[in-house]
Amino acid sequence: MQSKYLNFNSICICFVSFFFLFFFSMINFFMSIYFIMNNLVIFLEWEIISLNSTSIVMSILLDWMSLLFMMFVLLISSVVIYYSKSYMSSELNLNRFIILVLLFVFSMILLIISPNIISILLGWDGLGLVSYCLVIYYQNIKSYNAGMLTALSNRIGDVFILMVIGWMMNYGSWNYLFYMDFMKNDYIMYMVGMMIIIAAMTKSAQIPFSSWLPAAMAAPTPVSALVHSSTLVTAGIYLLIRFNLLLIDTLFIKILLLLSSLTMFMAGISANYEFDLKKIIALSTLSQLGLMMSILSMGMPNLAFFHLLTHAMFKALLFMCAGVIIHMMSDIQDIRFMGGISNFIPMTVLCFNISNMALCGIPFLAGFYSKDLILEMVSLSNLNFFIFFMYYISTGLTMFYSFRLIMYLMINDYNLLSIYNLYDEDFIMLKSMMVLLLMSVISGSFLMWMIFSYPYMIYLPFNMKMMVIYVMILGMLMGFIISNMSIYSMSKFLMSYEMSNFLCLMWFMPNLSTYGLNFYFLNMGQILMKNIDMGWSEMYSGQGMFLILKKYSIFYNLFQMNNYKIYLFSFILWMFIIFMMIIL
Numbered sequence: 395m396q397s398k399y400l401n402f403n404s405i406c407i408c409f410v411s412f413f414f415l416f417f418f419s420m421i422n423f424f425m426s427i428y429f430i431m432n433n434l435v436i437f438l439e440w441e442i443i444s445l446n447s448t449s450i451v452m453s454i455l456l457d458w459m460s461l462l463f464m465m466f467v468l469l470i471s472s473v474v475i476y477y478s479k480s481y482m483s484s485e486l487n488l489n490r491f492i493i494l495v496l497l498f499v500f501s502m503i504l505l506i507i508s509p510n511i512i513s514i515l516l517g518w519d520g521l522g523l524v525s526y527c528l529v530i531y532y533q534n535i536k537s538y539n540a541g542m543l544t545a546l547s548n549r550i551g552d553v554f555i556l557m558v559i560g561w562m563m564n565y566g567s568w569n570y571l572f573y574m575d576f577m578k579n580d581y582i583m584y585m586v587g588m589m590i591i592i593a594a595m596t597k598s599a600q601i602p603f604s605s606w607l608p609a610a611m612a613a614p615t616p617v618s619a620l621v622h623s624s625t626l627v628t629a630g631i632y633l634l635i636r637f638n639l640l641l642i643d644t645l646f647i648k649i650l651l652l653l654s655s656l657t658m659f660m661a662g663i664s665a666n667y668e669f670d671l672k673k674i675i676a677l678s679t680l681s682q683l684g685l686m687m688s689i690l691s692m693g694m695p696n697l698a699f700f701h702l703l704t705h706a707m708f709k710a711l712l713f714m715c716a717g718v719i720i721h722m723m724s725d726i727q728d729i730r731f732m733g734g735i736s737n738f739i740p741m742t743v744l745c746f747n748i749s750n751m752a753l754c755g756i757p758f759l760a761g762f763y764s765k766d767l768i769l770e771m772v773s774l775s776n777l778n779f780f781i782f783f784m785y786y787i788s789t790g791l792t793m794f795y796s797f798r799l800i801m802y803l804m805i806n807d808y809n810l811l812s813i814y815n816l817y818d819e820d821f822i823m824l825k826s827m828m829v830l831l832l833m834s835v836i837s838g839s840f841l842m843w844m845i846f847s848y849p850y851m852i853y854l855p856f857n858m859k860m861m862v863i864y865v866m867i868l869g870m871l872m873g874f875i876i877s878n879m880s881i882y883s884m885s886k887f888l889m890s891y892e893m894s895n896f897l898c899l900m901w902f903m904p905n906l907s908t909y910g911l912n913f914y915f916l917n918m919g920q921i922l923m924k925n926i927d928m929g930w931s932e933m934y935s936g937q938g939m940f941l942i943l944k945k946y947s948i949f950y951n952l953f954q955m956n957n958y959k960i961y962l963f964s965f966i967l968w969m970f971i972i973f974m975m976i977i978l
Contacts, residue, residue, distance in 0.1 A: 404488035408479040411492055415472035419465045426461035430844055453569055455509035463506050466703050467624045470710045471499045473826045478616040480822035481717055498524045502625045511568045515555050522548040525626050529613045540612040547606040551596030554589040561586055574639040587640035591650055598630030598683050600657045605904040607680050611672040615717030622679040623710035628702055631686050638695040651691040655784040658684030660901055662791030667898035671716050671727045674799060679709060681788060689768050700845050701764035707837045708752035708760055711830035715746035718823055722816045733806035738816035743804060745827045750796045752834045763838035769862050770852045786865050793869025
């Protein structure tokens, strides 16, 4: 009876959360249209405490960008919660899971609407803490390790945000929007830009902080859909979009362009060697984050924001489809066991293919509008050949791993069991996927009309204009050829075992960050704590003082007890001293 009541209770929480989040996302959508049309910005400020002319305030910034981003976050989270009702139906503590997801969404919204660096830290740290709780949700060793890697990697960014708060004490307030022009012209304040870049790199998993993102796949699939589309990993991009005035013509931004291009390339290569379904999609997220970060570092924040929003829709849908497939396959994630599933779960496969094609940038789906515009702006820009090459080869690799995924999942034969039951009748999951399917098709075009009030006119030679199509066709052919090869001939064709191992393991980044950084730092921290905190500093401060006082108090206690022997002994001693003095 108790479990039934709990189940009913959690279902009620699901529906209420879904309804309110969806309702608020629609309100935000219409408000964002109104703000764009009338060029409005609302800035609200509430002073919490004022100390020595330094005010700690709660600020809220409502402009078209924050409202539109909130609309996408609320829409995706409402759909994810509705989807979780079915996906997590066997979970006894479903309401705990829903409350964690709602906390996650609340932290992200706090980050989105904050023009104040202190309230940004609250949202930023909230994301880190709740993401740790969600990554370790399935309590096993793998999840604990992944959660610790995620938390420690994000902690680096938190420290840099704290340093920015300290650095901004040079000004009168923490509302960074008012000081952008001063910071831009102040060479000392370049440090703020550098710290913000490093913080954003940790949250958005750029090289060398990339290894936590595939590890975070230990979380439940609905959480992955939320994390990889619009919340945790996009927080760094959104912060840099807000701070974009600080990032013009500095050395750090050139380094960021190089690192984000390498991230894009590395993730594309690694996805082609991966066999875990969720990790392939995670690596594709990493590749798209590199794309957003690189176009942002070239000074085009609106394009980065545009791609951020279109990517959120099809990536959430892609994870949801992967969740349904994993559910049907008895929790098996290896794509080598799958195959021919289009015969059994056609609606899920339809959603999967459309989101995959939107990811590739197939014309007139959501991803096409943003990716094509980004690549044409890159072709138009005054860039060196290396970065240009990275952009186009990464686009080809996106097509490569997407087509490989389609080959393994739908075209190859089914490889798992002789008797199996795959069905496509979970209507709660399908309904939630239909919302995102619609958005994956139409969001690119309507965002293009909304965000860019005037159309971009990009004039290029025919071959440069068609370069995107050439690269996509080449990537598709490579994906088809490689997927049809045997493992032996494929490894011989691509490269040696050692090289493929290097590329498969994300350029050995997980090993470096897990064993090289976290393990040694944690070990060193333990030794320091043992020898200094619990050793010398204890001896010469708290514990040492305590022992000295304890000994003296025991000694004085003898006198306080009025012990006759002590007084007799001291009387004889004094008499002896006086007698000796008289004699001498």
